[in-house]
Amino acid sequence: MNQSNINATTAAHTDSSLKTGVFVGSFNPFTLGHDSIVRRSLPLFDRLVVGVVGDQVHKPGMPAAEERIRTIADLYRDELRIEVKPYYGLAVDFAREQGARYIVKGVRSVKDFEYEREQADVNRQLSGVETLLLFAEPQLSSLSSTMVRELQHFGVDVSAFLPKR
Numbered sequence: 001m002n003q004s005n006i007n008a009t010t011a012a013h014t015d016s017s018l019k020t021g022v023f024v025g026s027f028n029p030f031t032l033g034h035d036s037i038v039r040r041s042l043p044l045f046d047r048l049v050v051g052v053v054g055d056q057v058h059k060p061g062m063p064a065a066e067e068r069i070r071t072i073a074d075l076y077r078d079e080l081r082i083e084v085k086p087y088y089g090l091a092v093d094f095a096r097e098q099g100a101r102y103i104v105k106g107v108r109s110v111k112d113f114e115y116e117r118e119q120a121d122v123n124r125q126l127s128g129v130e131t132l133l134l135f136a137e138p139q140l141s142s143l144s145s146t147m148v149r150e151l152q153h154f155g156v157d158v159s160a161f162l163p164k165r
Contacts, residue, residue, distance in 0.1 A: 019044075020100040021132070024051035024091045028062045029148055030072050033140040035163040037106040040134055042081060049098045050076075051087035061149070075163055092123040103129055108136040108144070 021041060027034060027050075042048055050072055054065045065086045073084040087094035095103050103123065105116045113133070120131035136143075148158045 018046040018099070019102075020047045020049065020098055021045040021102040021104050022049045022051050022091070022095045022098055022100045023104045024053070024087060024094060026053040026057060026059070026062065026145070027068050027072060028059065028145050029158075029162060030068065030075070031140075031143055031145055031148055031161055032163055033106060033108070033136055033143045035075070036137055036140055037104060037134050038076070038082065041104045041132070042079070044104075044132070045102070046081065048082050048104075049100065050082060050084045051091065051094050051098075052084065054086040054088045056088055075165055092127045092129050095123075095129045096127060101129060103131045105131055105133050106136055107133045108141045 021044060023034075023038060023041065025034065038048065038050065052065055052069050052072065069084050069086060076082040076084070085098075091103055095101075103120075105120075107113050107116055116131065116133055120133075123129050123131060143161055148161050151158050151161075
């Protein structure tokens with residue numbers, strides 16, 4: 001994959017004065033819910049890095065990181081403030097590597113909230129990186145990558161759940 005296509009503006013984003021956020025996940029697949037979180041969080045930052053879990057995570061049927069990165073990068077190719085990169089290890093370490101003081105997470109339910117709150121507390125304690133929680137839009141609160149994958153497995157057209165370019 002040509003890295004310049006994915007991240008044409010890296011050199012411009014080395015300025016530490018830019019307010020940077022990261023949004024991380026496996027994005028298998030990248031759904032309308034993920035797209036909603038990206039678009040709703042973008043006004044909060046000068047730069048938003050979408051961190052895609054690298055190939056060190058082996059889930060059955062998960063496309064290679066390169067493919068997931070390419071799909072997401074293509075979706076935002078006209079938005080220069082968004083970068084799409086692989087990440088390995090802890091999200092908080094990735095955030096620090098990117099110069100980000102904020103991790104953005106989407107919350108669909110109370111269950112999600114409790115999990116993300118615990119993670120946010122640990123991340124803040126480890127690094128000082130804050131977590132911003134954005135609640136799912138009501139029409140997207142039942143949408144998950146797991147549900148989309150299950151529907152795909154049974155041959156259902158899932159295009160209504162995926163962002164369109």
